Amino acid sequence: MAFSKDVQVEALVACGRCCCLCHKFCGPKIELHHITQKADGGADSFDNCIPLCFECHADMGKRDSHHPKGKGYSPEELRKNRDKWYQRKQASVSTNITDSDKQLFSDICEVFQPLKYTLAEYDLANGVKEDRFNSLTQLLHEEGNPFKEFLDGDLESGRKRLVVSAIRFKDYFNYHMFTHMNRLVPHIYLMSIYEIDYEAKLEKLFQEEANILNSLALELWNEYQDFVRLYRQRA
Numbered sequence: 001m002a003f004s005k006d007v008q009v010e011a012l013v014a015c016g017r018c019c020c021l022c023h024k025f026c027g028p029k030i031e032l033h034h035i036t037q038k039a040d041g042g043a044d045s046f047d048n049c050i051p052l053c054f055e056c057h058a059d060m061g062k063r064d065s066h067h068p069k070g071k072g073y074s075p076e077e078l079r080k081n082r083d084k085w086y087q088r089k090q091a092s093v094s095t096n097i098t099d100s101d102k103q104l105f106s107d108i109c110e111v112f113q114p115l116k117y118t119l120a121e122y123d124l125a126n127g128v129k130e131d132r133f134n135s136l137t138q139l140l141h142e143e144g145n146p147f148k149e150f151l152d153g154d155l156e157s158g159r160k161r162l163v164v165s166a167i168r169f170k171d172y173f174n175y176h177m178f179t180h181m182n183r184l185v186p187h188i189y190l191m192s193i194y195e196i197d198y199e200a201k202l203e204k205l206f207q208e209e210a211n212i213l214n215s216l217a218l219e220l221w222n223e224y225q226d227f228v229r230l231y232r233q234r235a
């Protein structure tokens with residue numbers, strides 16, 4: 001058995017689809033974990049349920065008594081963290097978004113909105129102008145600046161999630177695109193021209209590289225859209 005529909009809805013609304021441990025906004029990428037495992041007599045109840053992101057959920061299974069490295073979560077700790085987060089979510093619904101948070105949100109939209117076509121629809125195999133992502137790079141340079149963080153806890157956790165996705169994309173982009181006639185194109189691996197099917201292999205590698213870049217770009221765009229939705233739910 002799993003949690004009933006009612007328990008699922010109640011828990012997902014209480015957490016605002018944010019992970020109860022790391023607080024990032026998850027959207028559909030969230031899982032409901034049994035605090036006390038079913039095998040140990042845990043119930044399918046609201047009290048025994050904690051919403052977690054994929055990463056934090058994966059950490060739940062890592063309690064190996066034969067190799068005790070690090071420290072696993074106890075049921076009491078999970079419950080306390082969850083209840084604290086539920087309370088904070090409830091409190092933030094009743095408070096208004098500050099002007100500085102509104103400004104920060106619009107600054108982020110100004111960076112992402114013009115990138116819609118490039119991130120969501122364009123095939124990066126065709127290359128891009130070198131300065132295409134300057135504003136995104138600038139935004140990432142500001143990471144760690146407290147003036148560029150949201151005061152609202154929910155929005156800040158959403159922003160963090162967006163930044164993680166942007167770093168993943170930019171890192172891959174920086175190391176896998178190179179300049180060719182003032183455009184950045186996917187990196188072509190050096191291969192011996194004596195290899196059989198040299199041209200075909202090159203084309204295949206090039207396409208693979210472009211496919212990864214395109215999917216990371218789309219992932220980033222989707223993350224941005226989730227972030228906008230989160231803001232609108234809060235505003």
Ligand SMILES: [Zn+2]
Nearest residue numbers: 019022053056
């Ligand atoms: Zn998490």
